[in-house]
Amino acid sequence: MSNHAVVSQADWLKAREQLLAREKEFTRLRDALSARRRELPWVKIDKDYRFEGREGVVSLADLFGDRKQLVVYHLMFAPDWDKPCKSCSFWADGYNGTVPHLAARDTRLVAVSRAPPPKLQATAERMGWTFPWYASDGEFGHDFGAVFRDDEIASGAVSYNYRMQPIKMHDLPGFSAFVREDGAIYHTYSCYSRGLDMMNPAYQLLDLTALGRQEEGLPNPMAWVRRHDEYDLRA
Numbered sequence: 001m002s003n004h005a006v007v008s009q010a011d012w013l014k015a016r017e018q019l020l021a022r023e024k025e026f027t028r029l030r031d032a033l034s035a036r037r038r039e040l041p042w043v044k045i046d047k048d049y050r051f052e053g054r055e056g057v058v059s060l061a062d063l064f065g066d067r068k069q070l071v072v073y074h075l076m077f078a079p080d081w082d083k084p085c086k087s088c089s090f091w092a093d094g095y096n097g098t099v100p101h102l103a104a105r106d107t108r109l110v111a112v113s114r115a116p117p118p119k120l121q122a123t124a125e126r127m128g129w130t131f132p133w134y135a136s137d138g139e140f141g142h143d144f145g146a147v148f149r150d151d152e153i154a155s156g157a158v159s160y161n162y163r164m165q166p167i168k169m170h171d172l173p174g175f176s177a178f179v180r181e182d183g184a185i186y187h188t189y190s191c192y193s194r195g196l197d198m199m200n201p202a203y204q205l206l207d208l209t210a211l212g213r214q215e216e217g218l219p220n221p222m223a224w225v226r227r228h229d230e231y232d233l234r235a
Contacts (some may be wrong), residue, residue, distance in 0.1 A: 004210070042179070042186035047143070051134035052117050063134065064180055069107040074146035074174040075133070077113035077120070084113065084123055088173050089227045094201040095131045114138045114147065114171060127228070138170075144190055146174040161192040175199065 076085035110132040141147030174192040215221040
């Protein structure tokens with residue numbers, strides 16, 4: 001047994017109430033931050049991006065379907081890879097059931113990767129993913145901070161998550177949000193790195209537990225993560 005403090009119910013309740021005060025403070029700060037996010041200025045999109053999905057070649061406007069808002073998950077899956085990034089897959093596992101709820105708020109969620117459509121379709125079937133997933137030549141991902149060119153990587157520092165840093169991979173994860181108004185499309189927000197945390201339901205549940213994410217001492221925080229059909233859970 002660990003040497004974690006064990007107390008009476010009354011003492012636990014007192015400690016819990018103290019933590020609740022901090023949690024409420026955090027919630028108020030998060031609400032204020034979300035309000036500031038919504039107040040960010042928009043950038044009009046003039047470039048004619050193209051994607052390929054089950055329905056063929058489509059435009060950025062087509063990705064909206066009949067919705068006013070679009071959220072794009074930049075899912076790491078390079079053309080020469082056999083499988084998508086395991087960490088990106090960890091995030092993607094939470095999206096199937098989200099799609100209809102987002103639709104009810106006039107929003108569509110799609111994933112975009114550089115791998116060709118046959119690889120995306122085979123992977124979606126394997127993983128049981130039903131959310132829309134489109135192939136891109138990488139220009140879209142590059143313009144929105146999730147795909148990097150050879151010369152940029154060779155330079156030793158690229159802009160990822162709004163700061164210059166050394167990057168060794170051509171693809172990294174992120175989210176980008178768009179809104180359509182009066183026939184025009186605007187970029188409203190993008191986030192990367194730890195900014196993706198809140199979109200992972202498994203992490204949010206682990207954060208409620210006594211042991212948390214259990215990532216201390218690993219070579220990197222997500223070294224334990226596997227694609228959901230690659231865990232050995234027989235024991």
